[in-house]
Amino acid sequence: MEQNNQEQHQHHQTLTVASREDKKHWYDKWYKKMLLPPVILLIICLIYLFSFYSNNGDIIYKDSSLSGGTTITLKAELDVEALESYLKENIENVNIRKIADISTGKQIAILIDSSAEPSVLKPLVENFIGYNLTNENSSVEFSGSSLGRNFYKQLITAVIISFILMSLVIFALFRTFIPCIAVIFAAFADIVMTLAMVNILGIRLSVAGIAAFLMLIGYSVDTDILLTSAVLKKRGDTVNKRIHRAFKTGIFMTLTGLVAVIPAFLIVTGLPDSFRQIFLILGGGLSADIINTWLTNASIIKWYSDYKKIN
Amino acid sequence: MVKITFRVWILIIALILALLMIYPRFQEGVAIKSVDKDYKAFEIGLRPGMKILEINSIKIDSLDKYFEVTSSLLKDDSEKRISVVTKEDSFIFLDSNLSAITVSEIPNSNIKTGLDLSGGVRALIKPVNGSLTDLEMSDLIDITNQRLNVFGLTDLTVRSAKDLEGNNFLLIEVAGAAPDDLESLIAKQGNFEARIGNTTAFVGGDKDITYVFRDATQSTIYPAEPLGDGSYSSRFSFTITLSPEAAQRHADITNRIPIDPNSGGQYLLENLTLFLDGELVDELRISNGLKGQVASQISIQGSGVGTTPDAALSEARAQMHKLQTLLLTGSIPYQLEIIKLDIISPSLGETFTKSMIYLAFVVFIIVSTIIFVRYRKIKITSAVILTMFSEMFITLGIAALLRWNLDIAGIAGIIAGIGTGVNDQIVIIDESESKDNFSMKEKIKRALFVVFGAFFTIIAAMLPLFWAGAGLLRGFAFTTIIGVTVGVLITRPAFADIIKQMGER
Numbered sequence: 001m002e003q004n005n006q007e008q009h010q011h012h013q014t015l016t017v018a019s020r021e022d023k024k025h026w027y028d029k030w031y032k033k034m035l036l037p038p039v040i041l042l043i044i045c046l047i048y049l050f051s052f053y054s055n056n057g058d059i060i061y062k063d064s065s066l067s068g069g070t071t072i073t074l075k076a077e078l079d080v081e082a083l084e085s086y087l088k089e090n091i092e093n094v095n096i097r098k099i100a101d102i103s104t105g106k107q108i109a110i111l112i113d114s115s116a117e118p119s120v121l122k123p124l125v126e127n128f129i130g131y132n133l134t135n136e137n138s139s140v141e142f143s144g145s146s147l148g149r150n151f152y153k154q155l156i157t158a159v160i161i162s163f164i165l166m167s168l169v170i171f172a173l174f175r176t177f178i179p180c181i182a183v184i185f186a187a188f189a190d191i192v193m194t195l196a197m198v199n200i201l202g203i204r205l206s207v208a209g210i211a212a213f214l215m216l217i218g219y220s221v222d223t224d225i226l227l228t229s230a231v232l233k234k235r236g237d238t239v240n241k242r243i244h245r246a247f248k249t250g251i252f253m254t255l256t257g258l259v260a261v262i263p264a265f266l267i268v269t270g271l272p273d274s275f276r277q278i279f280l281i282l283g284g285g286l287s288a289d290i291i292n293t294w295l296t297n298a299s300i301i302k303w304y305s306d307y308k309k310i311n
Numbered sequence: 312m313v314k315i316t317f318r319v320w321i322l323i324i325a326l327i328l329a330l331l332m333i334y335p336r337f338q339e340g341v342a343i344k345s346v347d348k349d350y351k352a353f354e355i356g357l358r359p360g361m362k363i364l365e366i367n368s369i370k371i372d373s374l375d376k377y378f379e380v381t382s383s384l385l386k387d388d389s390e391k392r393i394s395v396v397t398k399e400d401s402f403i404f405l406d407s408n409l410s411a412i413t414v415s416e417i418p419n420s421n422i423k424t425g426l427d428l429s430g431g432v433r434a435l436i437k438p439v440n441g442s443l444t445d446l447e448m449s450d451l452i453d454i455t456n457q458r459l460n461v462f463g464l465t466d467l468t469v470r471s472a473k474d475l476e477g478n479n480f481l482l483i484e485v486a487g488a489a490p491d492d493l494e495s496l497i498a499k500q501g502n503f504e505a506r507i508g509n510t511t512a513f514v515g516g517d518k519d520i521t522y523v524f525r526d527a528t529q530s531t532i533y534p535a536e537p538l539g540d541g542s543y544s545s546r547f548s549f550t551i552t553l554s555p556e557a558a559q560r561h562a563d564i565t566n567r568i569p570i571d572p573n574s575g576g577q578y579l580l581e582n583l584t585l586f587l588d589g590e591l592v593d594e595l596r597i598s599n600g601l602k603g604q605v606a607s608q609i610s611i612q613g614s615g616v617g618t619t620p621d622a623a624l625s626e627a628r629a630q631m632h633k634l635q636t637l638l639l640t641g642s643i644p645y646q647l648e649i650i651k652l653d654i655i656s657p658s659l660g661e662t663f664t665k666s667m668i669y670l671a672f673v674v675f676i677i678v679s680t681i682i683f684v685r686y687r688k689i690k691i692t693s694a695v696i697l698t699m700f701s702e703m704f705i706t707l708g709i710a711a712l713l714r715w716n717l718d719i720a721g722i723a724g725i726i727a728g729i730g731t732g733v734n735d736q737i738v739i740i741d742e743s744e745s746k747d748n749f750s751m752k753e754k755i756k757r758a759l760f761v762v763f764g765a766f767f768t769i770i771a772a773m774l775p776l777f778w779a780g781a782g783l784l785r786g787f788a789f790t791t792i793i794g795v796t797v798g799v800l801i802t803r804p805a806f807a808d809i810i811k812q813m814g815e816r
Contacts, residue, residue: 075659109659118652135430136378139659144650147435151779154474158775165771173764208720211776211784215727215791218772222734222765229761236747249741253734256681260730263673270666272427278723 027240027302035299038291042189045196052199059195063204066152068145069093069115072125074138077107086128091116095204101269108270113204118142155210162214163187166221174228182300183224186292190220193288194281208274212281219257220285223250223293231301231310239305243298250293257286314812322805325797326701329708334421340364340398341377341414344486345464348525349628350411355404357395362417365396366409374416374657384408388621407621415466415486415657421711425718425786428664429486430657435472436481436498439646443479447645451481457640458496459485462632472782480650498647501637502588505609507564507597508581513557516641522552523639530635532627535620543623547631548612551638558607566603585611587637611638667722674726675699678733686740694809695736698802702732705801706794720787728794731769735762735803743810755807766799 053059064071080098087094093115099108114121118140122133133140143151167184174180191213198205230246231239261283264276304310315323340362346353363371366380384393385408394403415429426433437443443451448471456469464485472482483497503515513519524530530549538544553561571580578596585592593613613634615626678699683692706725710717717725742758743751769791776788 073656073659075656075662108662135654135656136382136658137656139430139653139655141653141655142649142651144648147650150474150476150478154476154779158779161775162772165774166768169764169767169771173767207784208723208787211720211787212723214772214776215724215769215787218769218791219727219731221768222731222761225764225768226738226761229757229764233757233760236749245741245745249737252685252741253737256678256733256737257730259681260674260678260726260733263677264670267673268666268670270662271670272663272667272719274427275663275667275719275723278720278727282727 027243028306031299031302034295038189038296041291042192045192048196049192049199060199061202061204062148062152063095063206063209064113064115064148065141065143065207066148066155066205066210067115068143068148069113070118070121071114071141072112072118072121072133072138073141074110074112074125074129074133075108076110076129076137078110078129080107080110083110083112083125083128087112087114087121087124090124091120097273099270099273111273115145151207152210155207159210159213159217162217163191166217170221170225173225174232176232178304179228179232179301182297182304183221183228185300186224186289186297187217187221189292189296190216190285190288193292194284197284197288198281203277203280206274206277209277209281212278215278216281216285219282220289220292223254223289224297226250226253227293227297228301231305239302239310243302247294247298251290254286254290254293258283261286316805316808318804318808322701322801325705325708325801329705329711332421332708332711333704334711335419337419338362338417340371340417341374342417343397344413344415344466347411347632349632351404351406352395352402352409352411355402356400357397357402357412361400362398363395363414364398365394367394374414374661377414378658381409385410388619416661422707423711423714423716424660424664425716425721426484426486426653426655427719428660428717430655430660431484431486432493432655433485433651433653434481434483434494434497434649435651436483436647436649437478439648443645448479448481451643451647454501454640454643455481455483455497458501458636459483461636461639462493462496464493474778474782481647494649494652495633496636498649499637500588500643500646501640502586502642503634503638504586506584506586507561507568510564512561512564512583513553514642515638517639518641519554519557520551520638521554523635524550524552525635530631532624532631535617535623535627538616542616542618543620544614544616545620545623545627546612546614547627548610549631549635550608550610553607553609555605555607558605561609562603562605565597565601568597568602570599570602585613587634592634663719667719671703671722671726682733682737690813691740691810694806694813695733698736698806699729699732702729702794702798702802705797706790709793709797710790715789716786717790718786720784721790724787724790725794728791728798731765731795732798732802735765735798736806738762739803739807739810751811755811759803759807762799762803766795769795 049059080096084094084096087096091114095113097111097113099111100106101108112121112125122140126132166187167180170180170183174183194213194216198209203209226249227243227246230242261279264271264279343357343359343361343363345359346357363377365371366377369376369380371377371380384391388407390405390407392403393406393409394401452469452471459467459469466486468482468484470482472480474480485493501515505512505514531547533546535543535545565579568579568581570576571578574596577599579599579602581597583595583597585595595612611634613627613630615623615628615630617623617626679692679696682695683689686692703725706728738761739755739758742754745754773788773791776784
């Protein structure tokens with residue numbers, strides 16, 4: 001009886017080991033192929049951005065804070081479509097969005113964005129609503145077109161400098177070429193995919209929106225650092241197990257981040273537009289990061305550890 | 312019970328200091344920021360700094376309420392009895408409205424909010440051609456400060472701002488509700504010139520003009536009169552005192568001008584024309600009696616036009632106020648342009664602030680919940696909640712200490728900073744709970760490698776924002792960096808200690 005039990009127990013153990021080995025086998029067999037989807041996605045995004053650039057002369061849609069013009073935020077409830085068509089009769093470049101209460105649909109504020117100067121836009125809006133725009137019922141933000149262009153150029157420079165500084169930190173941390181390049185490549189892919197998403201959604205980026213991209217650069221590499229240090233610095237377990245454990249921690253980190261971003265779109269209303277833009281970009285970046293960390297970066301580092309025979 | 316280690320003590324002390332810095336308090340009413348000297352409200356004794364509690368027996372408990380009451384006063388232009396109860400005193404006077412007063416929320420704490428939340432005006436100004444030297448910039452800052460002070464504004468920042476390309480700008484920020492005609496003051500060269508014929512008699516600034524009368528006895532606005540085309544015009548006049556040299560120059564010029572024969576000997580042939588930045592303000596006849604006279608006091612006149620008598624009056628008042636200010640402060644020797652002008656409504660800012668506090672709260676609840684769902688341990692969850700809260704609180708404390716203005720992007724930065732904080736804690740928990748054979752100390756050390764790695768990449772990524780775009784995004788970079796620094800230096804070590812103790816038991 002006892003012996004039988006022991007045998008069964010042993011048998012059970014062999015089975016678990018076998019299934020674990022199967023699992024290992026699965027990742028060992030597939031990891032190189034897992035590189036393919038993110039790379040294809042990245043290429044599609046790059047092609048999209050390239051064609052976007054040749055159609056629009058730029059890689060993003062810019063709002064008036066970057067291209068020059070006026071944004072009026074009006075605290076009122078009114079017929080947005082009528083206002084839009086009225087303004088479009090008179091000036092060329094107008095965009096209107098509303099900030100509404102999600103549960104009741106009640107308008108909280110209306111955003112009017114145009115390349116026109118306040119001296120042109122204000123009287124038109126006042127004409128339509130039938131009262132004067134004052135400090136109490138509205139905000140008026142104006143950026144000169146030369147300043148907007150200047151800001152844009154500088155923010156793009158800032159994004160590039162930020163990316164370079166981040167890369168330097170990564171090299172200082174790990175000091176090995178391929179793993180560092182893998183992290184930097186993943187961060188690059190995060191930015192490209194998020195940028196494509198923002199363009200597909202037709203969002204006109206503001207100064208704050210570009211700042212969010214800088215934050216994304218810093219924010220998206222933490223899971224890559226987790227993964228890379230798990231593979232390079234820990235000994236005692238197999239590489240697959242270490243990747244798996246890093247994955248469990250990292251995916252939870254990213255999901256927590258994503259869940260924290262959601263209320264800004266589904267629950268809480270009346271948030272400033274710039275604030276939501278920052279959150280949207282972080283959300284997009286985090287989603288892209290799941291693919292780029294756990295498919296791209298993980299596969300490269302696994303490949304590297306196989307090649308270097310790291311255990 | 313968790314043993315209070317050295318690192319936990321540091322956290323506790325940091326929290327107490329942050330509380331002292333923020334210094335939360337609860338007050339009613341709205342604060343007066345400025346009172347226009349030309350109005351009844353000033354005459355009767357209302358002054359900046361007073362706290363309005365009631366207007367016409369209606370309790371004022373928020374900015375929204377204040378604007379509701381004052382805009383109901385604006386519905387008709389007639390003079391009415393207005394009673395204002397402030398914390399200091401109560402006032403009753405007759406006026407058509409309260410537009411002489413600008414107000415702001417009374418701060419509930421030492422945390423200062425940026426313009427996009429508190430409302431106000433921000434302007435970036437640069438010379439039309441080229442750039443300014445440091446000396447020219449400091450002159451420009453002085454003149455602008457003077458003008459705005461003369462105008463009656465006190466809560467303002469006037470400084471230079473540089474961008475990544477080395478361009479320098481003049482940055483002006485006026486907090487709270489600012490008068491509507493502010494933009495006509497800040498970028499005006501203010502070149503005032505009084506000409507007789509083609510000769511300059513005197514110019515604005517203290518070299519020629521030693522005093523500008525602004526009290527009711529020597530500065531007057533006359534009742535509006537119809538212009539015939541349906542609009543109205545109201546004249547104003549005020550007296551200025553000329554320096555002896557300017558008065559002598561004026562006398563020399565008039566001495567040379569013959570009397571106009573068509574005026575019956577009453578006036579001189581040439582007129583006194585007043586120009587502001589090349590635009591004609593007014594043209595006045597010079598009476599015969601002034602010919603060759605050294606007159607040290609001269610009357611400056613002009614007019615305001617509007618579609619109603621009241622509009623004409625208030626336009627005249629605004630014009631006079633502007634002219635007085637520019638005459639007093641002199642001119643700026645180059646042309647300026649406003650390249651960015653944001654006029655932000657305080658009441659919109661209030662809506663935004665409330666929404667963001669609500670959002671922070673919702674995010675807090677959601678993150679706490681999923682941490683609990685994942686780890687199923689009250690102790691760990693409460694440690695994470697405590698850390699999130701401490702991090703936000705200490706960051707706000709530092710912002711209050713440095714008198715940093717928290718703007719919308721800054722708050723986004725704080726929330727994102729807390730996000731990295733939560734991430735770091737997840738790394739620490741997972742590492743400490745892992746079942747491999749390393750010591751707890753070793754596990755925490757490894758977790759901290761990831762934590763510090765992430766910290767340095769965030770810092771590196773945010774640094775360029777300190778200079779890009781004339782530093783307007785500095786708030787975002789600043790709060791993010793402070794947030795993550797507080798995280799790695801204060802809360803993370805304390806959290807690691809707490810988790811270590813949990814793991815050892």
